[in-house]
Amino acid sequence: MQRFLLKGGKVLGATSSDLLISNGRIEAISKSISDETATVIDLKGSVVLPGLVDLHTHLREPGREDSETVASASRAGAKGGFTALSAMANTSPVADTAGVVEQVYRLGQEAGLVDVFPIGAVTQGLKGEQLSEIGAMADSVARVRVFSDDGNCVFDPLVMRRALEYIKKFDGVIAQHAQEPRLTVGSQMNEGIISSKLGLKGWPAIAEEAIIARDVLLADHVQSRLHICHVTTAGGVEIIRWAKARGIQVTAEVTPHHLLLTDDLASSYDPIFKVNPPLRTEHDVMALREALADGTIDIVATDHAPHTSETKDCEWAEASFGMIGLETALSIVTKTMVESGLLDWAGVAQRMSIAPAAIGRYSNHGQELVVGSSAHITVINPTKSWVVDRDLVLSKSRNTPYHGYELPGLVTHTFFGGRATMIDSKVIDKVVQ
Known part of the structure; x- marks a missing residue:
């Protein structure tokens, strides 16, 4: 070499x-x-930083290779400074069996530009009803330790409790997409003054906060590890801060776009700004930055969500949720956190390399730059x-x-x-x- x-x-x-x-x-x-x-x-x-680790990436393969492949996402990741990506489970077929996660893992090895760590689905088909092959995925060659139905919320509290209990035996973590489905039926953007003016169905902050509150209590009851995906609201930050003060095993992430962009961009009706969870208010953005700086939010994760032009270059209501972010993540964090004085470079390393690797139990990543x-x-x-x-x-x-x-x-x-x-x-x- x-x-x-x-x-x-x-x-x-x-x-x-x-x-x-x-x-x-x-x-x-x-x-x-x-x-x-x-x-x-x-x-x-x-x-010079430790290689970046993304705990939340949509690689789309298998099933949606028109949007992204493991190989193309690996190239985008390398360009953005990443050495490890975590492949979310909402593929086709869903990564809810050992066979699918092993396929994704081997595709990452073949691409050879980053380590690709598959995330296993919590429930079969992401339907929120029956637990997936959690144990088999954990024991597979991919050694899955992070499980998520991202794109869907594990809405049933009994299913969520059972999942939290199951992953304890191998020190896993459930990464929850916090979205109460009954409060977000047909929602298109953040619920507020702007959604009312635009005539777009609002997505209330309480839909996120209610699930975060429920799940930190479940995690405390079960004494298991919980990770909250893409936090977007000031209220959600306060619940996580309260939970951490009580010693509950909860970690949380924020995306680069939620650190910078706000819901007023929807006024253009450009669906490039349509994302799940939605862009929030300036007040929320500032709360997220402060929470990332003080450690209430542990990490930055991209939620890189590629879509074809056919599914984004259309009217807002018909467009897919999501935006790509691997190649811009570190620059957005530089702009929002470093240039503002909220984080130094050691803090960036902690939140974009060391902490995400620790949460995912990626033992060969997130190491401090020392001899050996x-x-x-x-x-x-x-x-x-x-x-x-x-x-x-x-x-x-x-x-x-x-x-x-x-x-x-x-x-x-x-x-x-x-x-x-x-x-x-x-x-x-x-x-x-």
């Missing part, structure tokens, strides 16, 4: 150091390293900006809400297990060593 000498980058944004990569691991970190056998890369002005650790590495130059162009994304889909945005922070290099998967912002195919 090729040796790399990264010169002059700031490890976690601290002091400038050289970093030597050899045999898939970090061999040395020092003020000055010389190695004539290594490929030298000048990282002056850049920040796996060389999963992301390099970002915060002094450089770039303009998002939907025609240049590596995802098969083009549904980015940031087309034309100038964003801070250019991801320039990604190393996956010591192998360069991106150099100078150009993704390198697996066969190149």
Whole structure:
């Protein structure tokens, strides 16, 4: 395997150091390293982070390869600085058996650009009625530890309780899509003044908060691990803060788009801004940023949701929910959290690498950059900006809400297990060593 000498980058944004990569691991970190056998890369002005880990990605394969494949999402992930992706279960067929999660796992290995960790469905067919093959998926070669019906809420409290009980025996976690279905029938956007003006059926904050409140109490009763997907409301933040103060085993995520975008964008009737859960108010956005900064929200997860142009370039009511985000995630966090002073780079590493890997029990990821650790590495130059162009994304889909945005922070290099998967912002195919 090729040796790399990264010169002059700031490890976690601290002091400038050289970093030597050899045999898939970090061999040395020092003020000055010389190695004539290594490929030298000048990282002056850049920040060196542990490889990013996404705990919430829709890879669409099997079944919707017209929107995305494991291979294309892996390329998009590498471009965004990710070294691990978590494949949500709402594929076709649903990832509710050992056979399907093993298929997704092996597709990730074949692509070879990131580790792909399948997420297993909580219930058969995502219907919320009968538990899936949870134990078989946990025991499979994919070693599934995260289970979610994302796209659907596990709405039945008895089913949710049984799922929380089941995953305790192998230290799993249930990742809940918090959406009370009876309160969101036909909902199109955040319920509020803007939805009333636009004549679009509102999606009330209480629909999210009611499920979060119920499930943290269930998790406390069962003494099991609960993860709340894509938190969007200030009220949800307060419930999670209360639960953590009581010692309940709950973690939570926020998406980059919910840290930046607000429901007023729906005024354009452009369905690029239609997402589940919906964009909320400026008040909610500020509460989410503060919660991410103080640790109430543990991680950033992309909820990368690719869709074909046919399902997005249509009238709002008929359009699919979702937007892509792998390639822009770190820049959005730079804009909303780093430039605002809410997080330093160590905080970014914690929320986009270390903590998501810990929640998912991905033992080979989310490691601090020290001698001997796996060389999963992301390099970002915060002094450089770039303009998002939907025609240049590596995802098969083009549904980015940031087309034309100038964003801070250019991801320039990604190393996956010591192998360069991106150099100078150009993704390198697996066969190149």
